[in-house]
């Protein structure tokens with residue numbers, strides 16, 4: 001089974017600190033990591049390769065430094081990395097990103113299954129996976145918690161939905177976005193790290209992809225950010241200490257009164 | 270005439286509440302834009318739960334001017350490709366200026382797919398929508414970077430303008446059964462059904478499953494609960510409030526409760542009216558999942574826990590002591606017939 005995994009490099013949210021006074025993000029010194037939710041896609045890919053053999057190609061679109069993310073995936077055991085990079089892609093929204101990725105997938109060719117994360121922790125849209133499937137015209141399953149069976153021509157997946165798990169059978173090639181339930185991502189191995197260091201990363205630019213110019217980057221993106229602002233910190237924040245019995249009783253009474261005034265104890269709240 | 274569409278969802282023959290929330294948004298936009306509001310819904314007359322005329326009329330009473338029910342074999346359950354192709358065909362014919370769907374598992378899958386097919390822009394997970402005067406552009410506001418900033422996004426040059434809307438971020442309109450509107454049932458073009466995907470069914474009777482996205486109140490526990498059994502204390506609180514039970518990643522990873530309960534970055538993003546959490550510290554990844562909750566209550570023994578800073582009402586204390594006191598009061602209120 002030949003698998004392609006799409007991963008994104010993102011700022012490390014674990015290290016992101018907010019300036020309590022201005023409410024802004026302190027970006028200085030923030031490292032980049034592989035989108036943590038994409039590690040689940042890599043884990044799913046590695047498990048499928050254990051079962052079926054084949055190769056795992058990791059694809060990312062980003063600045064030249066995004067090569068690091070690819071090497072990290074290689075150190076976990078993936079076989080090859082491809083970096084789609086070009087100034088022309090800067091400022092791409094999810095529509096333009098999924099377009100550019102689809103060209104790369106077509107150019108590389110021959111994949112049975114494409115895996116992606118549920119969403120990227122920076123953009124936080126979850127739109128690139130289904131968008132990529134639409135550009136490629138392959139069927140898509142999102143929020144996949146487990147792959148029940150996989151064969152030469154089809155897979156059966158369970159996807160987490162509001163009411164339970166929807167079971168789908170999809171013909172290959174198809175695309176799946178996965179959630180944490182799919183399995184705990186493995187750590188890089190020593191051998192993997194060595195391989196990652198020595199591996200050639202293939203780079204593709206807009207010309208290599210024969211990309212339609214009007215579909216690229218900021219200009220080709222249908223959506224435009226028109227304003228950024230900080231959410232009003234409307235929370236007034238009452239804090240009660242419940243150190244002893246009397247204080248605990250007062251806190252519980254206080255909470256009840258608070259919920260009552262906010263109408264949160266009425267039926268259907 | 271200018272049309273604004275909402276994509277409605279049904280579950281076993283009943284329109285979901287989230288679709289009424291969406292209609293409230295759509296009504297507001299249609300009034301601002303001077304457009305007509307069309308509710309689109311899918312149904313299968315040969316399924317176990319076909320959509321009755323009354324359900325379609327309910328969409329009118331909740332704000333739609335027109336209902337289009339696309340009907341065909343297998344269409345009553347979500348199937349991305351087939352829904353997307355049918356909607357794309359309809360959108361090409363009718364040219365709506367705006368299409369909105371709920372940011373549910375279906376909406377978040379369908380909309381990016383459809384946006385590619387239509388060459389349209391799409392904004393995820395909006396919490397505010399309005400129409401810009403003069404240009405008529407849809408102003409789409411969404412939380413970004415874990416809810417730490419808000420971004421307003423426009424799609425100036427392409428139509429339709431598309432957005433998914435975070436569930437629970439608006440209240441449905443009260444039904445007005447005097448409202449009139451056109452209800453049409455439309456046969457789907459069977460050649461648009463994607464033969465490459467087969468829906469095998471829905472497992473809905475899973476033990477320890479919770480639909481926290483659609484709950485008005487969520488009560489969540491974390492590592493401070495100390496062991497699996499202690500979730501019982503939270504469940505009592507949840508029962509007394511009619512709430513769903515959520516959890517931090519620590520609680521899930523320890524196997525105390527299953528993944529569908531997980532709130533946060535690698536779990537679910539929720540927007541309940543009330544979020545009460547006990548024994549959760551409020552790590553940045555946890556907060557990312559609750560930033561748009563209307564009211565947050567924290568119970569944590571550590572006065573320095575970051576969750577207290579975000580909370581509207583914070584109790585610094587031992588959850589094992591505090592939670593039962595709250596439950597007792599809720600129960601007393603109920604027996605008193607508290608819902609005056």
Ligand SMILES: Cc1cc2nc3c(=O)[nH]c(=O)nc-3n(C[C@H](O)[C@H](O)[C@H](O)COP(=O)(O)OP(=O)(O)OC[C@H]3O[C@@H](n4cnc5c(N)ncnc54)[C@H](O)[C@@H]3O)c2cc1C
Pocket residue numbers: 014036490491492493494516517518519520531532533534535536537547548549550551552553554555558568569570571574586587588589
């Ligand atoms: C990529 C990534 C993704 C992540 N995704 C998520 C996610 O989706 N959801 C999530 O929740 N986390 C997520 N995390 C983990 C997150 O960083 C925290 O580790 C986690 O949220 C901590 O869970 P907790 O608050 O239950 O535990 P802790 O941080 O250990 O907090 C336990 C709290 O309980 C309090 N406590 C203890 N005893 C009592 C008592 N008797 N009464 C009252 N209070 C008590 C303590 O004071 C403490 O504040 C993610 C992390 C990473 C790196």
Ligand SMILES: Nc1ncnc2c1ncn2[C@@H]1O[C@H](COP(=O)(O)O)[C@@H](O)[C@H]1O
Pocket residue numbers: 006007008035037038041059060061062094097101115116117118119120121123124125126127128129
């Ligand atoms: N620039 C990118 N390069 C490769 N894959 C991406 C990129 N952006 C997003 N993806 C994939 O699409 C998923 C959803 O991302 P998003 O729609 O940005 O939330 C991610 O988890 C990745 O698997």
